[in-house]
Amino acid sequence: MSRERIGASELLRLDAVSMHYGAGENSVTALAGVDLSVKRGELVAIMGASGSGKSTLLTIAGGLVTPTSGEVVIDGQYLRDAKPAQLAAIRRRTLGFVFQDFNLVPALTAVENVSLPLELDGWKRSKARRAALDALHLVELDDRSEHFPDDLSGGQQQRVAIARAVVGGRTLILADEPTGALDSQTGEVVLRMLRSRIDEGAGGILVTHDARHAAWADRIVFLRDGRVVDETRRDDASALLATGA
Amino acid sequence: MSVRHGLLALLSQGPSYGYQLKVEFERRTGDSWPVNVGQVYNTLDRLERDGLIERGETDGDGHVFYAITDAGAAEARAWLEGPVVRGAAARDELAVKLALAVTLPGVDPEAIIHAQRVATIRSLQELTRSKAAGGDPDSPEEFVWQLVVDALIFQAEAEVRWLEHSEARIRRLQARSGSGGADGGATASASRPVSAEPPATTTASAR
Ligand SMILES: Nc1ncnc2c1ncn2[C@@H]1O[C@H](COP(=O)(O)OP(=O)(O)OP(=O)(O)O)[C@@H](O)[C@H]1O
Numbered sequence: 001m002s003r004e005r006i007g008a009s010e011l012l013r014l015d016a017v018s019m020h021y022g023a024g025e026n027s028v029t030a031l032a033g034v035d036l037s038v039k040r041g042e043l044v045a046i047m048g049a050s051g052s053g054k055s056t057l058l059t060i061a062g063g064l065v066t067p068t069s070g071e072v073v074i075d076g077q078y079l080r081d082a083k084p085a086q087l088a089a090i091r092r093r094t095l096g097f098v099f100q101d102f103n104l105v106p107a108l109t110a111v112e113n114v115s116l117p118l119e120l121d122g123w124k125r126s127k128a129r130r131a132a133l134d135a136l137h138l139v140e141l142d143d144r145s146e147h148f149p150d151d152l153s154g155g156q157q158q159r160v161a162i163a164r165a166v167v168g169g170r171t172l173i174l175a176d177e178p179t180g181a182l183d184s185q186t187g188e189v190v191l192r193m194l195r196s197r198i199d200e201g202a203g204g205i206l207v208t209h210d211a212r213h214a215a216w217a218d219r220i221v222f223l224r225d226g227r228v229v230d231e232t233r234r235d236d237a238s239a240l241l242a243t244g245a
Numbered sequence: 246m247s248v249r250h251g252l253l254a255l256l257s258q259g260p261s262y263g264y265q266l267k268v269e270f271e272r273r274t275g276d277s278w279p280v281n282v283g284q285v286y287n288t289l290d291r292l293e294r295d296g297l298i299e300r301g302e303t304d305g306d307g308h309v310f311y312a313i314t315d316a317g318a319a320e321a322r323a324w325l326e327g328p329v330v331r332g333a334a335a336r337d338e339l340a341v342k343l344a345l346a347v348t349l350p351g352v353d354p355e356a357i358i359h360a361q362r363v364a365t366i367r368s369l370q371e372l373t374r375s376k377a378a379g380g381d382p383d384s385p386e387e388f389v390w391q392l393v394v395d396a397l398i399f400q401a402e403a404e405v406r407w408l409e410h411s412e413a414r415i416r417r418l419q420a421r422s423g424s425g426g427a428d429g430g431a432t433a434s435a436s437r438p439v440s441a442e443p444p445a446t447t448t449a450s451a452r
Protein backbone atom coordinates (compact mmCIF):
# COMPACT_ATOMS: atom_id res chain seq x y z
CA MET A 1 0.00 0.00 0.00
CA SER A 2 1.24 3.49 -0.71
CA ARG A 3 1.58 5.79 2.23
CA GLU A 4 2.07 9.49 2.20
CA ARG A 5 5.46 10.60 3.43
CA ILE A 6 5.14 12.36 6.69
CA GLY A 7 6.58 15.88 6.93
CA ALA A 8 9.89 16.05 8.73
CA SER A 9 8.62 18.48 11.33
CA GLU A 10 5.55 16.38 12.08
CA LEU A 11 5.95 14.41 15.28
CA LEU A 12 2.54 12.86 15.48
CA ARG A 13 -0.34 12.30 13.15
CA LEU A 14 -3.71 10.71 13.65
CA ASP A 15 -5.59 9.82 10.47
CA ALA A 16 -9.30 9.11 10.72
CA VAL A 17 -8.92 7.44 14.08
CA SER A 18 -12.01 5.73 15.49
CA MET A 19 -12.35 3.73 18.64
CA HIS A 20 -15.21 1.49 19.66
CA TYR A 21 -15.16 -0.23 23.01
CA GLY A 22 -17.07 -3.49 23.30
CA ALA A 23 -19.28 -4.97 20.63
CA GLY A 24 -22.92 -5.20 19.63
CA GLU A 25 -25.55 -3.36 21.60
CA ASN A 26 -23.21 -2.36 24.39
CA SER A 27 -20.56 -0.95 22.11
CA VAL A 28 -19.40 2.55 22.94
CA THR A 29 -17.99 4.86 20.29
CA ALA A 30 -15.27 6.79 22.11
CA LEU A 31 -13.73 8.36 19.00
CA ALA A 32 -15.29 8.84 15.58
CA GLY A 33 -12.90 9.77 12.77
CA VAL A 34 -10.44 12.10 14.46
CA ASP A 35 -7.61 13.71 12.45
CA LEU A 36 -4.87 15.45 14.35
CA SER A 37 -1.31 16.49 13.73
CA VAL A 38 1.37 17.75 16.13
CA LYS A 39 4.53 19.35 14.80
CA ARG A 40 7.80 20.12 16.53
CA GLY A 41 7.44 23.23 18.61
CA GLU A 42 3.70 22.80 18.80
CA LEU A 43 1.51 22.22 21.83
CA VAL A 44 -2.07 21.16 21.17
CA ALA A 45 -4.64 21.30 23.95
CA ILE A 46 -7.67 19.01 23.99
CA MET A 47 -10.77 20.13 25.83
CA GLY A 48 -14.15 18.54 26.15
CA ALA A 49 -16.69 17.26 28.63
CA SER A 50 -16.12 14.17 30.72
CA GLY A 51 -16.48 11.09 28.51
CA SER A 52 -15.90 12.99 25.27
CA GLY A 53 -12.90 10.78 24.40
CA LYS A 54 -9.88 12.83 25.52
CA SER A 55 -8.05 10.07 27.40
CA THR A 56 -8.89 7.57 24.69
CA LEU A 57 -7.37 9.88 22.10
CA LEU A 58 -4.23 10.32 24.18
CA THR A 59 -3.67 6.61 24.86
CA ILE A 60 -4.11 5.91 21.15
CA ALA A 61 -1.72 8.72 20.23
CA GLY A 62 0.82 7.20 22.61
CA GLY A 63 0.47 3.73 21.13
CA LEU A 64 -0.84 2.31 24.41
CA VAL A 65 -4.10 1.29 22.74
CA THR A 66 -4.66 0.31 19.12
CA PRO A 67 -7.60 2.10 17.51
CA THR A 68 -10.45 0.19 15.91
CA SER A 69 -9.65 1.97 12.65
CA GLY A 70 -7.38 4.71 11.40
CA GLU A 71 -3.65 5.26 11.58
CA VAL A 72 -1.24 6.67 14.15
CA VAL A 73 2.17 7.89 13.00
CA ILE A 74 4.88 8.87 15.50
CA ASP A 75 8.04 10.45 14.14
CA GLY A 76 7.43 8.89 10.73
CA GLN A 77 6.69 5.42 12.08
CA TYR A 78 3.27 3.91 11.40
CA LEU A 79 2.45 2.21 14.70
CA ARG A 80 0.38 -0.46 13.00
CA ASP A 81 3.50 -1.63 11.15
CA ALA A 82 5.87 -1.28 14.09
CA LYS A 83 7.47 -4.37 15.59
CA PRO A 84 7.11 -4.74 19.37
CA ALA A 85 10.76 -3.76 19.87
CA GLN A 86 10.32 -0.61 17.78
CA LEU A 87 7.19 0.28 19.69
CA ALA A 88 8.98 -0.22 23.00
CA ALA A 89 11.84 2.02 21.86
CA ILE A 90 9.42 4.78 20.87
CA ARG A 91 7.77 4.55 24.28
CA ARG A 92 11.11 4.71 26.07
CA ARG A 93 12.84 7.44 24.09
CA THR A 94 10.39 9.61 22.22
CA LEU A 95 7.26 9.54 24.33
CA GLY A 96 6.61 11.09 27.67
CA PHE A 97 3.20 10.18 29.01
CA VAL A 98 1.49 11.81 32.01
CA PHE A 99 -1.40 9.58 33.05
CA GLN A 100 -4.60 10.99 34.48
CA ASP A 101 -4.04 8.78 37.56
CA PHE A 102 -0.24 9.37 37.67
CA ASN A 103 0.75 5.66 37.44
CA LEU A 104 3.77 5.86 39.71
CA VAL A 105 5.53 2.71 40.92
CA PRO A 106 4.72 2.56 44.67
CA ALA A 107 7.90 0.66 45.60
CA LEU A 108 10.19 3.30 44.06
CA THR A 109 11.06 6.73 45.43
CA ALA A 110 10.21 9.88 43.50
CA VAL A 111 13.65 10.13 41.94
CA GLU A 112 13.67 6.39 41.11
CA ASN A 113 10.29 6.70 39.42
CA VAL A 114 11.68 9.49 37.26
CA SER A 115 14.98 7.80 36.43
CA LEU A 116 13.40 4.41 35.69
CA PRO A 117 12.63 5.03 32.00
CA LEU A 118 16.20 6.27 31.45
CA GLU A 119 17.73 3.22 33.13
CA LEU A 120 15.48 0.94 31.10
CA ASP A 121 16.88 2.72 28.07
CA GLY A 122 20.43 1.84 29.10
CA TRP A 123 21.54 5.03 30.84
CA LYS A 124 24.13 4.66 33.58
CA ARG A 125 22.47 4.79 36.97
CA SER A 126 24.34 7.89 38.21
CA LYS A 127 23.63 9.83 35.00
CA ALA A 128 19.96 8.81 35.06
CA ARG A 129 19.72 9.91 38.66
CA ARG A 130 21.22 13.30 37.91
CA ALA A 131 18.78 13.85 35.05
CA ALA A 132 15.91 12.76 37.29
CA LEU A 133 16.90 15.24 40.01
CA ASP A 134 17.07 18.00 37.39
CA ALA A 135 13.57 17.11 36.22
CA LEU A 136 12.25 17.12 39.79
CA HIS A 137 13.82 20.54 40.26
CA LEU A 138 11.83 21.86 37.29
CA VAL A 139 8.58 20.89 39.03
CA GLU A 140 9.85 22.31 42.35
CA LEU A 141 10.13 18.98 44.14
CA ASP A 142 13.82 19.01 45.10
CA ASP A 143 13.03 18.32 48.74
CA ARG A 144 10.81 15.31 48.03
CA SER A 145 13.07 13.25 45.78
CA GLU A 146 13.61 10.42 48.30
CA HIS A 147 9.95 10.08 49.28
CA PHE A 148 7.78 7.18 48.18
CA PRO A 149 4.57 7.97 46.26
CA ASP A 150 2.39 7.02 49.25
CA ASP A 151 4.13 9.70 51.31
CA LEU A 152 3.46 12.44 48.77
CA SER A 153 0.39 14.60 48.35
CA GLY A 154 -1.72 14.17 45.22
CA GLY A 155 -0.27 17.26 43.61
CA GLN A 156 3.28 16.17 44.46
CA GLN A 157 2.66 12.74 42.92
CA GLN A 158 1.33 14.47 39.86
CA ARG A 159 4.51 16.53 39.59
CA VAL A 160 6.64 13.38 39.84
CA ALA A 161 4.63 11.97 36.95
CA ILE A 162 5.28 15.14 34.96
CA ALA A 163 9.02 15.03 35.71
CA ARG A 164 9.07 11.41 34.52
CA ALA A 165 7.40 12.43 31.26
CA VAL A 166 9.89 15.15 30.36
CA VAL A 167 13.11 13.58 31.65
CA GLY A 168 15.86 12.74 29.17
CA GLY A 169 14.71 15.06 26.42
CA ARG A 170 11.58 13.30 25.25
CA THR A 171 10.25 14.84 22.05
CA LEU A 172 6.56 13.96 22.25
CA ILE A 173 4.85 14.77 25.53
CA LEU A 174 1.31 13.51 26.05
CA ALA A 175 -0.23 14.80 29.25
CA ASP A 176 -3.66 13.84 30.56
CA GLU A 177 -4.91 16.52 32.98
CA PRO A 178 -1.38 17.19 34.27
CA THR A 179 -2.57 20.08 36.41
CA GLY A 180 -5.71 18.44 37.77
CA ALA A 181 -4.34 18.09 41.30
CA LEU A 182 -2.35 21.32 41.38
CA ASP A 183 -3.17 24.76 42.76
CA SER A 184 -3.18 27.50 40.16
CA GLN A 185 0.31 28.84 40.88
CA THR A 186 1.93 25.38 40.77
CA GLY A 187 -0.12 24.59 37.67
CA GLU A 188 1.40 27.61 36.03
CA VAL A 189 4.93 26.50 36.94
CA VAL A 190 4.23 23.19 35.22
CA LEU A 191 2.70 24.85 32.16
CA ARG A 192 5.66 27.21 31.80
CA MET A 193 8.04 24.26 32.00
CA LEU A 194 6.04 22.29 29.46
CA ARG A 195 5.85 25.30 27.17
CA SER A 196 9.61 25.84 27.29
CA ARG A 197 10.21 22.15 26.42
CA ILE A 198 7.94 22.57 23.44
CA ASP A 199 9.64 25.80 22.38
CA GLU A 200 12.95 23.95 22.47
CA GLY A 201 11.64 21.59 19.77
CA ALA A 202 9.44 18.96 21.41
CA GLY A 203 5.75 18.57 20.59
CA GLY A 204 2.88 17.79 22.87
CA ILE A 205 -0.75 17.21 23.61
CA LEU A 206 -2.27 18.58 26.77
CA VAL A 207 -5.67 17.33 27.90
CA THR A 208 -7.26 19.79 30.27
CA HIS A 209 -10.57 21.04 31.60
CA ASP A 210 -9.04 24.38 32.37
CA ALA A 211 -9.15 27.04 29.64
CA ARG A 212 -6.49 29.02 31.45
CA HIS A 213 -4.07 26.13 31.00
CA ALA A 214 -5.23 25.29 27.49
CA ALA A 215 -4.36 28.86 26.57
CA TRP A 216 -0.66 27.96 26.78
CA ALA A 217 -1.17 25.80 23.69
CA ASP A 218 -0.80 26.84 20.06
CA ARG A 219 -4.04 25.14 19.14
CA ILE A 220 -7.05 24.11 21.16
CA VAL A 221 -9.19 21.26 19.92
CA PHE A 222 -12.63 20.63 21.37
CA LEU A 223 -13.98 17.10 21.49
CA ARG A 224 -17.61 16.26 21.82
CA ASP A 225 -18.87 12.68 21.70
CA GLY A 226 -15.62 11.55 20.11
CA ARG A 227 -15.55 14.17 17.37
CA VAL A 228 -13.58 17.35 16.91
CA VAL A 229 -16.17 20.14 17.05
CA ASP A 230 -14.06 23.23 16.85
CA GLU A 231 -10.56 24.39 16.95
CA THR A 232 -8.84 27.59 18.03
CA ARG A 233 -5.45 28.54 16.72
CA ARG A 234 -3.05 30.89 18.34
CA ASP A 235 -1.58 32.50 15.27
CA ASP A 236 -4.18 32.36 12.52
CA ALA A 237 -6.63 35.16 12.71
CA SER A 238 -9.19 32.60 11.65
CA ALA A 239 -10.60 30.03 13.97
CA LEU A 240 -12.17 27.01 12.45
CA LEU A 241 -15.74 26.52 13.46
CA ALA A 242 -16.84 23.21 12.09
CA THR A 243 -20.30 21.81 12.67
CA GLY A 244 -19.85 18.62 14.59
CA ALA A 245 -22.23 16.59 12.43
CA MET B 246 -13.58 52.33 40.08
CA SER B 247 -12.76 55.71 38.67
CA VAL B 248 -9.54 57.52 37.93
CA ARG B 249 -10.75 59.73 40.76
CA HIS B 250 -10.02 57.14 43.42
CA GLY B 251 -6.71 56.26 41.85
CA LEU B 252 -5.54 59.88 41.88
CA LEU B 253 -6.73 60.33 45.44
CA ALA B 254 -4.76 57.27 46.51
CA LEU B 255 -1.63 58.66 44.85
CA LEU B 256 -2.11 62.08 46.44
CA SER B 257 -2.43 60.47 49.86
CA GLN B 258 1.33 59.80 49.51
CA GLY B 259 2.12 63.52 49.11
CA PRO B 260 1.46 66.54 46.88
CA SER B 261 1.84 66.14 43.13
CA TYR B 262 0.91 67.81 39.83
CA GLY B 263 -1.20 66.66 36.88
CA TYR B 264 1.34 65.21 34.51
CA GLN B 265 3.24 63.45 37.27
CA LEU B 266 -0.02 61.92 38.49
CA LYS B 267 -0.82 60.63 35.01
CA VAL B 268 2.62 58.99 34.70
CA GLU B 269 2.49 57.49 38.19
CA PHE B 270 -1.04 56.17 37.74
CA GLU B 271 -0.10 54.41 34.52
CA ARG B 272 3.16 53.05 35.87
CA ARG B 273 1.60 51.70 39.03
CA THR B 274 -1.22 49.97 37.14
CA GLY B 275 1.09 48.24 34.69
CA ASP B 276 0.02 50.54 31.84
CA SER B 277 -3.28 48.68 31.84
CA TRP B 278 -5.34 51.85 32.05
CA PRO B 279 -4.00 54.73 29.97
CA VAL B 280 -5.38 58.14 30.96
CA ASN B 281 -4.92 61.41 29.13
CA VAL B 282 -3.71 64.52 30.86
CA GLY B 283 -6.96 66.38 30.18
CA GLN B 284 -8.87 63.67 32.02
CA VAL B 285 -6.50 64.04 34.95
CA TYR B 286 -6.99 67.84 35.10
CA ASN B 287 -10.79 67.47 34.94
CA THR B 288 -10.69 64.97 37.75
CA LEU B 289 -8.44 67.21 39.85
CA ASP B 290 -10.89 70.09 39.36
CA ARG B 291 -13.75 67.95 40.61
CA LEU B 292 -11.76 66.65 43.57
CA GLU B 293 -10.92 70.24 44.50
CA ARG B 294 -14.54 71.31 44.15
CA ASP B 295 -15.58 68.43 46.47
CA GLY B 296 -13.04 69.50 49.09
CA LEU B 297 -10.98 66.32 48.82
CA ILE B 298 -7.82 68.07 47.60
CA GLU B 299 -6.43 71.61 47.73
CA ARG B 300 -4.52 73.61 45.17
CA GLY B 301 -1.05 74.43 46.50
CA GLU B 302 2.09 76.07 45.15
CA THR B 303 3.16 76.42 41.55
CA ASP B 304 6.78 75.49 40.93
CA GLY B 305 9.27 77.24 38.63
CA ASP B 306 8.12 75.13 35.65
CA GLY B 307 4.51 76.19 36.16
CA HIS B 308 3.38 72.84 37.63
CA VAL B 309 0.40 73.31 39.90
CA PHE B 310 0.73 71.08 42.96
CA TYR B 311 -2.29 69.56 44.69
CA ALA B 312 -2.38 68.28 48.27
CA ILE B 313 -4.92 65.90 49.82
CA THR B 314 -7.28 67.19 52.55
CA ASP B 315 -8.35 65.23 55.63
CA ALA B 316 -11.64 64.40 53.95
CA GLY B 317 -9.72 63.26 50.86
CA ALA B 318 -7.39 61.08 52.92
CA ALA B 319 -10.39 59.44 54.61
CA GLU B 320 -12.02 58.77 51.27
CA ALA B 321 -8.79 57.33 49.80
CA ARG B 322 -8.39 55.01 52.77
CA ALA B 323 -12.03 53.91 52.64
CA TRP B 324 -11.65 53.10 48.94
CA LEU B 325 -8.38 51.18 49.35
CA GLU B 326 -9.63 49.17 52.31
CA GLY B 327 -13.20 48.56 51.20
CA PRO B 328 -14.35 45.77 48.89
CA VAL B 329 -15.12 46.58 45.27
CA VAL B 330 -18.82 46.20 44.62
CA ARG B 331 -19.49 45.41 41.02
CA GLY B 332 -22.54 46.39 38.99
CA ALA B 333 -25.44 43.97 38.71
CA ALA B 334 -24.32 40.77 36.98
CA ALA B 335 -27.70 40.58 35.31
CA ARG B 336 -26.63 43.39 33.06
CA ASP B 337 -23.72 41.42 31.63
CA GLU B 338 -24.23 41.66 27.85
CA LEU B 339 -23.25 38.08 27.13
CA ALA B 340 -25.55 36.64 29.78
CA VAL B 341 -28.42 38.75 28.52
CA LYS B 342 -27.72 37.74 24.92
CA LEU B 343 -27.72 34.07 25.80
CA ALA B 344 -30.85 34.39 27.91
CA LEU B 345 -32.63 36.01 24.99
CA ALA B 346 -31.28 33.42 22.56
CA VAL B 347 -32.71 30.60 24.66
CA THR B 348 -36.16 32.16 24.57
CA LEU B 349 -36.29 33.32 20.96
CA PRO B 350 -37.35 30.78 18.34
CA GLY B 351 -35.01 30.44 15.38
CA VAL B 352 -31.95 31.47 17.38
CA ASP B 353 -29.43 28.76 18.17
CA PRO B 354 -27.94 29.36 21.64
CA GLU B 355 -25.29 26.71 21.07
CA ALA B 356 -24.00 28.60 18.04
CA ILE B 357 -23.70 31.70 20.20
CA ILE B 358 -21.82 29.71 22.82
CA HIS B 359 -19.44 28.29 20.24
CA ALA B 360 -18.67 31.63 18.66
CA GLN B 361 -18.12 33.25 22.04
CA ARG B 362 -15.95 30.43 23.30
CA VAL B 363 -13.68 30.64 20.27
CA ALA B 364 -13.36 34.42 20.70
CA THR B 365 -12.80 34.29 24.44
CA ILE B 366 -10.25 31.50 24.23
CA ARG B 367 -8.39 33.35 21.52
CA SER B 368 -8.08 36.41 23.72
CA LEU B 369 -7.07 34.10 26.59
CA GLN B 370 -4.30 32.75 24.36
CA GLU B 371 -3.15 36.25 23.52
CA LEU B 372 -3.08 37.28 27.18
CA THR B 373 -1.18 34.13 28.08
CA ARG B 374 1.30 34.68 25.30
CA SER B 375 2.03 38.25 26.34
CA LYS B 376 2.39 37.10 29.92
CA ALA B 377 4.74 34.27 28.93
CA ALA B 378 6.83 36.70 26.89
CA GLY B 379 6.98 39.17 29.76
CA GLY B 380 10.15 40.16 31.54
CA ASP B 381 11.49 39.50 34.99
CA PRO B 382 8.54 39.13 37.39
CA ASP B 383 10.73 40.45 40.21
CA SER B 384 10.80 43.97 38.81
CA PRO B 385 7.97 46.06 40.29
CA GLU B 386 6.73 47.28 36.91
CA GLU B 387 6.53 43.76 35.49
CA PHE B 388 4.95 42.49 38.67
CA VAL B 389 2.04 44.94 38.70
CA TRP B 390 1.53 44.43 34.98
CA GLN B 391 1.31 40.66 35.50
CA LEU B 392 -1.19 41.15 38.32
CA VAL B 393 -3.45 43.03 35.96
CA VAL B 394 -2.98 40.52 33.13
CA ASP B 395 -3.78 37.70 35.57
CA ALA B 396 -7.06 39.41 36.42
CA LEU B 397 -8.01 39.44 32.75
CA ILE B 398 -6.89 35.83 32.34
CA PHE B 399 -8.99 34.63 35.26
CA GLN B 400 -12.00 36.58 34.03
CA ALA B 401 -11.71 35.03 30.58
CA GLU B 402 -11.32 31.58 32.13
CA ALA B 403 -14.43 32.11 34.21
CA GLU B 404 -16.34 33.10 31.09
CA VAL B 405 -15.27 29.92 29.28
CA ARG B 406 -16.35 27.83 32.25
CA TRP B 407 -19.68 29.58 32.36
CA LEU B 408 -20.13 28.98 28.61
CA GLU B 409 -19.42 25.26 29.02
CA HIS B 410 -21.72 25.06 31.99
CA SER B 411 -24.48 26.80 30.04
CA GLU B 412 -23.97 24.58 27.02
CA ALA B 413 -24.30 21.47 29.16
CA ARG B 414 -27.43 22.86 30.82
CA ILE B 415 -29.04 23.73 27.51
CA ARG B 416 -28.27 20.29 26.07
CA ARG B 417 -29.71 18.62 29.13
CA LEU B 418 -32.83 20.69 28.93
CA GLN B 419 -33.26 19.83 25.27
CA ALA B 420 -32.77 16.14 25.99
CA ARG B 421 -35.39 16.28 28.72
CA SER B 422 -37.96 18.17 26.68
CA GLY B 423 -37.35 15.78 23.76
CA SER B 424 -36.65 18.75 21.58
CA GLY B 425 -35.54 18.62 17.96
CA GLY B 426 -38.57 20.55 16.90
CA ALA B 427 -39.59 22.44 13.81
CA ASP B 428 -37.38 25.47 14.39
CA GLY B 429 -34.24 23.37 14.19
CA GLY B 430 -34.48 22.02 17.70
CA ALA B 431 -31.76 24.29 19.00
CA THR B 432 -33.83 26.34 21.38
CA ALA B 433 -35.24 25.02 24.58
CA SER B 434 -38.85 25.42 23.58
CA ALA B 435 -40.26 24.00 26.80
CA SER B 436 -38.58 26.72 28.78
CA ARG B 437 -39.78 29.60 26.68
CA PRO B 438 -41.38 31.96 29.16
CA VAL B 439 -43.33 33.86 26.52
CA SER B 440 -43.90 33.53 22.83
CA ALA B 441 -41.94 35.83 20.58
CA GLU B 442 -45.19 36.57 18.76
CA PRO B 443 -46.67 40.01 19.22
CA PRO B 444 -49.03 40.11 22.21
CA ALA B 445 -52.11 40.25 19.94
CA THR B 446 -52.25 36.44 20.19
CA THR B 447 -53.36 36.24 23.79
CA THR B 448 -53.05 32.45 23.92
CA ALA B 449 -49.31 32.89 23.95
CA SER B 450 -49.28 34.37 27.40
CA ALA B 451 -51.50 31.63 28.81
CA ARG B 452 -48.38 29.83 30.05
N1 LIG C 1 -11.84 0.53 28.61
C1 LIG C 1 -13.04 0.99 28.28
N2 LIG C 1 -14.06 0.18 28.04
C2 LIG C 1 -15.28 0.63 27.68
N3 LIG C 1 -15.58 1.92 27.52
C3 LIG C 1 -14.59 2.81 27.74
C4 LIG C 1 -13.29 2.40 28.14
N4 LIG C 1 -12.53 3.51 28.28
C5 LIG C 1 -13.32 4.55 28.00
N5 LIG C 1 -14.56 4.13 27.67
C6 LIG C 1 -15.69 4.99 27.28
O1 LIG C 1 -15.26 5.83 26.21
C7 LIG C 1 -15.74 7.15 26.36
C8 LIG C 1 -14.60 8.14 26.38
O2 LIG C 1 -13.82 7.94 27.54
P1 LIG C 1 -12.53 8.77 27.89
O3 LIG C 1 -11.89 8.16 29.07
O4 LIG C 1 -11.71 8.89 26.66
O5 LIG C 1 -13.18 10.18 28.25
P2 LIG C 1 -12.49 11.54 28.76
O6 LIG C 1 -12.84 12.59 27.77
O7 LIG C 1 -11.06 11.30 29.03
O8 LIG C 1 -13.28 11.84 30.11
P3 LIG C 1 -12.78 12.48 31.51
O9 LIG C 1 -12.78 13.97 31.30
O10 LIG C 1 -13.84 12.07 32.46
O11 LIG C 1 -11.43 11.93 31.83
C9 LIG C 1 -16.56 7.14 27.63
O12 LIG C 1 -17.93 7.02 27.28
C10 LIG C 1 -16.09 5.93 28.39
O13 LIG C 1 -17.10 5.38 29.19
Ligand SMILES: [Mg+2]
Binds near residue numbers: 054055056100176
Ligand atom coordinates in the same frame (compact mmCIF):
# COMPACT_ATOMS: atom_id res chain seq x y z
MG1 LIG D 1 -9.90 11.28 30.78
